[in-house]
Amino acid sequence: MRRPYRQQFPSVSVESRLRNSLLAVDFRVLLPAFPQHFNVVCALAGMGFPWSKLGLLCKEEEALIFEMDPSELQRKIDGIKSGYGLNSVSVISICLAFPRVLYSEMDDLLSDLRVLLLDHDLLSYVEGNVDAVLEVCEKVRMFYDLGCKMGKVGELMGRSKSIFVEHSKEVLMSKIEYFSKLNVQKDQIGLFLLSRPEIFGFDLEGQVISVLGFLEHFGLEKEELESLRQKYPHVFGRNRMANLPHVMRSMDLGEWFFEKMKRGDHSLLVTYAISSMEDDVDKHYMDSLIRLRAKRTYIYAIQKLNFLHSIGFGENRFAVKTLSQLNSSSSQLQRRFNCLLHCGIEYSKLCAMVKLSGKILNQHESILEKKLEFLCNDMQSSLQYLDVFPGYLCYDLEQRIKPRFELHKWLVDQGLCEKEYSLSTIIASSEKTFVARLSRIHPAAPNKWQENSLKRDSRAAAP
Template identity: 25%
Template sequence: MISLRFLQCIGASKMVTQASSAMIFPAVSGEVFGFQNCPPPLLQKNRNFHSISGTPAASLYIQKHPLFHSQKSPFLLDSRAEFQSIGLFDFGRRWNSCSILPAHTPNVSNVSRFLNQQWNRSFSTTQAACADVHVTVMDGKPLPDGHAASRISRMDRIDAQNALFEYLHGTRSLHFTDAEHMSKNSPVFLQNLIAKVENEPDVGRSLTRFLRYHPINEFEPFFESLGLKPSELYPLLPRNLMFLSDDDVLLNNYHGLCNYGVPRSKIGKMYKEGTEMFRYGYGILLSKLQAYEKLGLTKPTIIKLVTCCPELLIGDVNVEFLRVLEKLKSLGVELDWIRGCLSDKSMYNWSRILEMLNFLDRMGCNKKILARLIKEHPRFIFDDSGKKIYILVAMLLKLGLKMNDILTLFVQYPRILIGNFTKNLWKSVQFLADIGMETEDIARIVASHAQVLGSCSCKRPKVVLGSLKISPEKLCEIIKEDPSQFSNLASRKKVGIVNLPRVDGTFLQEKTNFLLKLGFVENSDEMAKALCKFRGRGDQLQERFDCLVNAGFDYHTVSDMIKLVPSILNQSTDIIEKKIDYLLNHLDYSLESLAAFPTFLCYNTDKIKLRFSMYNWLKEQGVVIPTKNRKIIRSTVALSTILACSDARFVKYFVDLHSEGPKVWERLKSSVSSS
């Protein structure tokens, strides 16, 4: 028995040696593993090679080994199914790090030392060629899409960014702007990089030393910095390349887009949806962009177009897109207006948009009313590529409404195209038809109370009639006498009527003019979001803006503050003045601190007083504020440090610094709430 056990251990040691000689562990990102079918001497001679994919040969070799099938194996895992699920990479790593080998196993020290050598002999890899190879992180779990597994301090992150920048720019000679953007906009890759030296006291210096001997796959931080998630970028990684400088065609087209003005964070979506454009020869991509300029489009409009619809740069010019432009031009709509109608979060079908415009034309639509509707409500034809409006118009025409009446309805209630309105309206019309209401009466109710019918989802007629215990004829009479009761009678949820107010052109224009003064682009996504966040008339917003300027801020500084936090203008001038006075005269902060953290004006006054009263008490007690490497007493801290954290974090990092802190905190809360 002893001899048999001894022979098994010798065979296992030989098996590990043979399997490990073909094993290459990931160096930096730790996401993808691979095997290379080449003899061990070749691997030893040429260590700096790039593994491409995992071949099942090595895994199959271990699974077929008699020791793996032996139930008496000293290092058998819980089940062979688990072994197959974690793969050879995890098997080797867990063997080494999780003490799968029992202490009494012969040659365990030699095996562990050999696996450690294999771990250090590692280089970054690209995607796996086999479909069954999984992307894993250091703990064997799926790679997160932008959420770090463990919290990293700000200083460690900055040090890591600097180390990565120095490697990319200084060692790899990438352009300064490319290296800087990659180092500051690839958080998941940076997280995996820091994990390599997480136990080192000086992250920056340790990473610099690590990168000196461990080259990385530069395409990973490159694609992540372009706005792609790790789960999106791995299928796009080139197979036999790991250095960006080796793909000069990609870099030339990338720099061409950057020089034209395309935001780097949008180029990732363009690469994902239109990889072909990044294989164009020198100057071809620029010529395609300039071709759209010849159509009369300005550069900002073209940039928005190609980021939302990358397919416009692939192949020949999109004929349907050109016809849409011609159609809008015939209605008197400026071509650059299209910029504010597009969003890079949506997909656009130019053929369907063109079909919808032609449909409205065939129905005898008044061009002046249609042009006005398109100009005032630009998402009229672009949301869902016109599908929603196409269905709604067809339904209303079937009810007997005339085209001009439908367009007038849209002008009066432009929000009826938002959310599930079309679906709810269709179900409500079907409900009225099922209870026997005449088509003329349905059309009259739709024309006068469209917002009531589309504001909620209705129940089935049988359910409503059964709960009310009335006949269909009686229900028809009730709804015809007072259509506003429909939502109370038939709605699935007993809620009040969602009134969609008519658009007051004067107030809307005042708000629009105010935003244009601040530098917003007309009809842009940013302007649409700001219009939703601002409350009050345009003259009130201007008055609050002037209040901030009169407090001592520069005009451009106030503009930047409002763009960053639009809600600060939702408060009256009196409240704004009181908060600024309290900040300057009671807390002894400067206007510069408010410019750096304009959200201060959005916090409740009681919360501001409570937090800073507690902080001032801690200063009086001489409590030191812990930082990364030392403890210092600060006279002031950033406003965001005091206010931006939750109550639980404030108690943990401030109140609990003093033994009497919790008692004082409760006393201050009582005094502030009672005052």
């Protein structure tokens, strides 16, 4: 006869089961300090903390909990229960999501959570177990991580409790990431999403939009639209709703768009629809797409094309032209694009630079950083100069940019050149044109250039 499940295996002590459970959760953190903190671990488990969740208390500074006296932990938990009227399940869940409440004063956080869980009765909408309440607390933490101030948003969260009940953490994160792409203040994104809970039910991914039609739908006048088309022609055409935040940033409209939604126009996101199948279709783009499909490298090319659409390029001839200049993978292109943004180039200007010279993104991040450093520090120029001469980033730093600039600087310092030529004139000229200009500046200048070239070649040839 088959024995009951509990009798199939020899009995194991509580301490052994606790040790095995903890080590399975986060053995890299717990194992070195286990003997020292074992009493605290046992005390927490005795208070009702699930063994499988105790690893959440061991991250970075939260490991301070295991230095505390177990009786002090008990007093802290009892104080939270009595002070805020929360039950054991709620307090344990809060401690797991916000371990600092166990050793710091966090009245603002606890006040917010009391309003959400008790005053707005969220607890009646979730299962009464630690896993369910912990998930709610982890969702709440996402908004604090955005910069929402503890103690200031409890009522707002309570009025929008559907966010924490009806939607998964993945849905919350996807919406947060979507609007974060507009590059507006993070706390404003948090407050916007809390005040507009219906937006979590919007499909912001699959729909195809016409950029022109969408801007009209959001209220731009014909004169404004024409100005944008003249300034940012690479953005217009069709694109996906998923790329909309970067479409707006590529026209320097990110903040304008976000302010419109904050004022209540967010509903326009779901009321927009393309008027017809032919609306804003670029024939040149579609023909190019057909030719791409016939190539063996189709998938590779489409990935790069999708990268261009994701940063704001529409389905138009400019995207096709830029695609022909790109010889790196989509992931490499994204890293280099992000690198240039991190260096301080404005988003809309960077997109315009890529339109003019897509080869910029064919270079490794370290090379791009060195060129920008030389531009700003040695040439004493600014990133704004790239607006008129983005091709600067395409020339070789050691063989072209540095030697030509240094020779020009030497001529000026020696008083041999009264005119200061622009960087584009110095760098972009062909070798023949450059040497001819040196001859006109001073008869000895070409010899100096030749001498410097021989030195560079010898250094390059040295082992």
